[in-house]
Amino acid sequence: MRRFLAGTTLIALLTAACAAGPARPARTSGAPACDPALDTAITAWAAAGFSGSIAILKDGAFECRAAYGMADAAARRPNTPETVFSIGSVTKAVTAAAILRLADEGRLSLDDRVGRILPRLRGPVAEATVGQLLLHTSGLNGTHGDDYERLSPDAAMAAIGTLKLAFPPGTGYVYSNSGYTLLALVVERLSDRGYRDYLGSAVLRLPGGRVAGGFWDGRPAAGRPHPAPYARGRRRMRRPVVRR
Structure with missing residues (x-):
């Protein structure tokens, strides 16, 4: 019954890979670009070790999408706004949002x-x-x-x-x-749609009908761009990190 939810990017949520890239991480900005002050701050954070992506929505539209650091340091492959990450226990925040939505609906x-x-x-x-x-x-x-x-x-x-x-x-x-x-x-x-469908239709819906994440139990291999698995200290992990 326990499953992990993987997302590309969530509203104003920084989704980090398990390890940073090199000392000067590569960065790929999506369109539209982030506010220069925010971009400068996160670039400095990336230089200190952050590796992941960011998305900010305002009034139902993307205000900012960008990615920082390396998806695969050995291959010199940077993260992009389309990279998917394991979010692990951030799933709890999404589950909590579903519960609060059901409460708002009076259920x-x-x-x-x-x-x-x-x-x-x-x-x-x-x-x-x-x-x-x-x-x-x-x-x-x-x-x-x-x-x-x-x-x-x-x-x-x-x-x-x-x-x-x-x-x-x-x-x-x-x-x-x-x-x-x-x-x-x-x-x-x-919910009248089940846990997975309710999250996809009521909680994780993005502008244009896309969803910000999905479920993956390890098989088959993730098809979308995803980071190489690392642990803290940049030691490679045996278990895949992307779950969708």
Whole structure:
């Protein structure tokens, strides 16, 4: 059930590759160009190690698109505004946007107990609210599966239901991947299009009908331009970083 969302660029969101390019990173600007002051600032950041792309939208239209650093340092291939990146746990922010949109549509309240929305969910986390899951204050601790482990909704809820809470909901903070899996299941249940379709049609829609990202589970190989996998310290990673 756990999936990663990969995006080209999101509104005013800097999407970084896992490592910078050379000391003087290449930069490819899209049209329209970014404000010179912003471009100067991000160019300086790129010289210090940032590698990725930026997009800013205003009133439904692109105000700025640009890319900085190297997609593949060995091949001297720079990032472009069309390069796709793994966004990892930035997926949580997109999932949160979907939850808040559903709340605006009146389909849920942030004070709703997650067990009311997902009646098959068992265990103490069922008493946590949607808002507590959003803020990592549900008490959920531990994990219910690996990143690429395929779980059905029922299997995911069964695994999460066995997790012990680190504290009663709302009384502390602990970062939780499992909490956001539950939020994805809430979106799946309450939207009329399912989690993937709802994000693509209601949350990630760009001007002209394109979407800012998609889902990828590692196969087949990503077809669009994507960065070579690196870790911090510019050490090459074994696992691909682009997921769409």
